[in-house]
Amino acid sequence: MGGHACCYKQKLRKGLWSPEEDDKLIKHITQFGHGCWSSVPKQAGLQRCGKSCRLRWINYLRPDLKRGTFSQQEEDLIVELHAVLGNRWSKIATHLPGRTDNEIKNLWNSCIKKKLRQRGIDPNTHKPLAEVDGGDDKAPDNSEKNSGSGGLQLPVTPAVAIANRLPTVDKSMDESTTSKSSATPTKESFLDQFLANHESSSTGRSPNPMASFPLPLLSFTPDYGSSLTTSAALPFGSNPLLWLNQTARQLDATPELSCNAISAAVSSLSTSAIAPPSCAGDSTISNWYAANCNNSPRSSVNDSGGFMLQSSCSFDSGIFPWSELTPDKDVQVQLGGETEDLKWSEYLHGAFPASAAAQAQSSQPLDGDIKGGSQFTISGLSIWQQNQQLQHQLQAPDISGKDFQSVSVGFQQI
DNA sequence: AAACCTGTCAACCGCGAAAAT
DNA sequence: CATTTTCGCGGTTGACAGGTT
DSSP, X not given: XXXXXXXXXXXXXXXXXXXXXXXXXXXXXXXXXOOSGXXXXXXXXXXXXXXXXXXXXXXXXXXXXXXXOOOHHHHHHHHHHHHHHOSOHHHHHTTSTTOOHXXXXXXXXXXXXXXXXXXXXXXXTOSBGGGSSTTOOOXXXXXXXXXXXXXOOOOOOHHHHHHHHSOOOOHHHHXXXXXXXXXXXOHHHHHHHXXXXXXXXXXXXXXXXXXXXXXXXXXXXXXXXXXXOGGGSOOTTSOHHHHHHXXXXXXXXXXXXXXXXXXXXXXXXXXXXXXXXXXXXXXXXXXXXXXXXXXXXXXXXXXXXXXXXXXXXXXXXXXXXXXXXXXXXXXXEEETTEXXXXXXXXXXXXXXXXXXXXXXXXXXXXXXXXXXXSEEOHHHHHTHHHHHHHHXXXXXXXXXXXXXXXXXXXXXXX
16 A cells, blocks of 8 residues: 655654544644644644544544444434435535544445345435345445436335435535525425535534424434434424424323434534533543543443534634634633633633643644634533533433423523 | 454545645 | 645545454
8 A cells, every 4th residue: 555645755654543642633733723734743743644633633533523323313314315415425424413424434334334235225326226236336426316317216215215306416506505495395395405504504604503403304214213203303494492392292292202313303403513422420521532532442432322412612613713812811601691701721721631721821823824624612611511411311211301391491501 | 262254443545626826 | 827735535444353153
């Protein structure tokens, strides 16, 4: 195998990352942002190429990553999105907050494909295997196979049924944020709006974080095992909090509405960030990092099968960039209409490894090429503990409608 | 107990697009 | 406008762990 030209030239390290390297990278990025990736390794003192640093950060070290097993609803959503978007993993990943394209790609190749085949569905075309010649492993060509233009429409999965009704999916559609409004809420308009909302949220700066609620789509996917019913779907434009309350009542009356369904719903209430998992009652990133950021992924996986409730914290949908933060600058934190003053340095102490925080207090940004992409929204971390409580409620195996109502109250507080 | 098989996942590679020069 | 650099994406590889024979 060849290597990167830059790796050859500079004899850079390859392969697995050591904890020390991770530490360096985290410290550097939490202080200065990534800026130009090619300059990161030099500035962080790493013998890696910038590409490798970027990958490590995006796929493993970012604090807003949701780790652990995929829920059934997440898998369903991936299947649905794959039927529409094909192997555009990064696009699909934008609809699953806290998941990386690499993670989704791996899941698809190792798990979902097999499951679909076992159900007699061709994973590439999303059509019954019997109807697919050869069943080869070529990725779907969205603009052709899924457009459903002409020819006999064979029985297909709900996902491809929807996809077939869509206009040709091409790049221009991906980038479009315009949504077609329809007087009658057909499935087509549902999906159109779903995608439009997701596309707008995929920028990380969606004005309406509720726009990416996945339920309407999931409600069409009984074949994939979703336990959601149409009645549990959130109508677009409705108030999610009202929906939560209403669904809470349904829960009491409908115990078969599974916890997973709820988790999938609530997990999409905010698309911007994920609270680090497995740290209930111990809510610092340093602890989370100690528990999760090592080179033994198998030991760091949260196997609860549940989901991680998201806060409004994000490195990508930031309120202010790192470069604008000075160590003792007072920041105002929005908490559901209330503002809370705290010092940035205190905040760092509470949220990051002490060493990184200490360095942050004594350092200034390296140069002016820090990009907006390395921004950090402070509000989410400050409400972390609230999220931990909500996580506890939502991860309970037999969640009740009463619990769900308290979740709704919790969101109102957020 | 050893060899083999299988699944998972982090990381690498090459390419194209976008941005910078 | 051409060239170079940087970034992001999707495909692929290889290490590792656990299971099976």
